[in-house]
Amino acid sequence: MTKDIYGHFHQDEHHFVDKAWDWVERAAEQHAVKLTDFLDPRQAFILNSLVNRHPDVHCRLDGGYETAERKRAIIAPDYRSLDSEDMAMAVLAVSSGDGKFLTLEHGDYMGAILGLGMKRDKVGDIHVIEGGCHCLVTQDAADYLHLNLSQVHRVHVQTELLSLNKLEVAQVQLDELHLSVASMRMDGIVSDVFRLSRAKVLIPIQAGRCRVNWKLEEDPSKPLKEGDMISLQGFGRFKVLEVEGVSKKGRIRVKIGKFA
Structure with missing residues (x-):
């Protein structure tokens, strides 16, 4: 990759630029298909910018629902249709075991998940809803979280894995x-x-x-x-x-x- 691409991005982003360009090159030269973990909007922008520089590669972004902020990407040779590709996501539903729920916030759920050793990239958008939350997670992290997430900020919780069509999206306040x-x-x-x-x-x-x-x-x-x-x-x-x-x-x- 020519170094002039770096000029468009902050120095702290160069590591991700290198990684994303590697995905693009592998798709073009080795016909590889890459499904990423969740990307934030800036990472998604960088990836799209790099994909657009290569005529033989395209990508699809999906966060589990139309207005998702964090999204997974699938990068592939341009002859491969991506519309029906499985983006391997699940909804982790978290609720209070005893029916009593303190006022828990986005950061409480995020902290509990990261406290289990989970990488941030495995977690998409978190929707705080009445009685708990619905959290988008990668399929490979779903079972681990389902089995191990039992407490959020001193509140004992129960978890359930749901399909994407059961996702409840919180209204932004x-x-x-x-x-x-x-x-x-x-x-x-x-x-x-x-x-x-x-x-x-x-x-x-x-x-x-x-x-x-x-x-x-x-x-x-x-x-x-x-x-x-x-x-x-x-x-x-x-x-x-x-x-x-x-x-x-x-x-x-x-x-x-x-x-x-």
């Missing part, structure tokens, strides 16, 4: 904020959303803990735009829903959706 900002600089908006000083915001940004549209972003002055998804490790994430206009004093009115 966004807390709307209306901000008045001097500019669309990332550090200023992140500061207002998480109620931190500019100085305190700079520390995690420059430490590589901030992502814009799942891409690592270390420049505090990066301008944000409508539709951008921003996450700050340890604080949460939000979406720029709308730039509503400019006030008479020249300040920009922005509507933010903060994930609950």
Whole structure:
């Protein structure tokens, strides 16, 4: 692979670029078919970019339902139809054994799964629903989780494996904020959303803990735009829903959706 491809991606992404390009080359030259684990949206974008550079390869992305965030990919020679390929996913349904369920959040379920030694890549989207959660997992991890996941944040739980057509998708809860900002600089908006000083915001940004549209972003002055998804490790994430206009004093009115 020519090194100029690296110029399109952050240095921290080069390892994944190498791995994804290897999948593409194997599909083209060895007629190999590769089913990946779950990819985040940024990884999916990188993979698609590399697939599009090769005329003899194509791929399919599927996260178990139409609006999935995390998806598995299957990469193959372009003569092979991928529509009917099995993406090898299952729904892990988690519920309280005694009927009493404390308020558990996405992070509680994720922490319990990772605490069993499971890799993050084996887990797709997690939907917190009434009485528990539905979690997309790879087929090869499903039985292990079904047998071993018995507690989530001190709550004893039961698990069941379901087919994809039984998946319950949670409604995304966004807390709307209306901000008045001097500019669309990332550090200023992140500061207002998480109620931190500019100085305190700079520390995690420059430490590589901030992502814009799942891409690592270390420049505090990066301008944000409508539709951008921003996450700050340890604080949460939000979406720029709308730039509503400019006030008479020249300040920009922005509507933010903060994930609950």
